[in-house]
Amino acid sequence: MDYISAMRIKYHTLFALLLILCNLSTAWAQDASYLLKRQLFKVPLTSINISPDGLFLLAGFDDGSFRLLDPISFEQSLEVEGAHYKAVNAIDMSPKMDFILTAGHSSIKLWDRSGKHMLDWNNHATTIWNAEISSDGLWAVSSAMNKTFLLWDVKNRVLLEQMRGHEDVCMAVSISPDMRLIASGSNDSSIKIWDLQTRQVITQLHGPTEDIYDVEFSPDGSLLAACSKDKSVRLYDLKEQKLFHILKGHRAMVMEAEFSPDGNYLVSASADQSVILWDVLRGERIHQFLENEGTVMDLVFHPDGHSFYSITYTGDLSHWEVDPEIFVLKYYENPYREEIAADPIFEAKRKGESKKEYEARAAKATLKKNEIIARYYELYLSDREK
Structure with missing residues (x-):
């Protein structure tokens, strides 16, 4: 087992013990589960991504x-066994969907869509934590358990430069959607913004008080999210070069964050075994997805923005719906519940009511509830644009 996997197990175990010792309440349980599907795999998942067209999940x-x-x-439509000597800690697909990038142990490998091996990049000396392809498919970045990260020329299949500047391990790295910038986050608690063409640092941001595990640009490139061991996600306004929001709500280190395709929302994954959905503009927690069995290691939005996927080190892959009811319960809970309670169609099974009659009424109640949710959700969208 490599260092990254050992560290993940260590923190998952410690947090599980804390939950037992503290006898934490389950009072946060939600009215409804928005879990669309969950599958437990015999071998733990260590990375998850999705193809640009949303037709394939990529699982390491x-x-x-x-x-x-x-x-x-x-x-499963494809499996490549023994792709890496140890865990696949990062996986991505090119924008044209003509090749797949995987990173495991100290190597990066490229594969065609059929799973045929194309080439190796073996310039890392330590275990790779993260790797991603730029949105134009011309560049890639990768980070490992050391102070540098690597910038790759994907078109020519060569290492372009070793990026040095951090004073401690740099595990977080990402390329902006417009391919102008690179963001890197380090255990030195700093975030550096680099010019991709000159490969020089142009801005340095501060805020996280402990190790930084992930950095993510918003879809329009205006914001940067940074996830930290200090249990927070920080959002930075890159134009103003200042902190925009501190998102607090997790009870343990935050491993990963992902913006929704429209940039309005963000989901964060934590060692507290939960995922939180945030409103980016308001900096508010909208909903906490709690039905996880272990540390949530990675997540990714579906391109349609209506759902997302998460993985835990215990081996499960989950598909979550970003249901309109989530927003209704957050912002209009009292009038919504009052309206439901006042309508007889939502009553429990009545005395003397046959099973057939009850089931027919329940079907009508479901339709009515969906209509009510849709109405309040439209109100939410209207209020949000004001």
């Missing part, structure tokens, strides 16, 4: 294999 596993899965059924 602890045994060094990777798979392509159907995003609805999770049925």
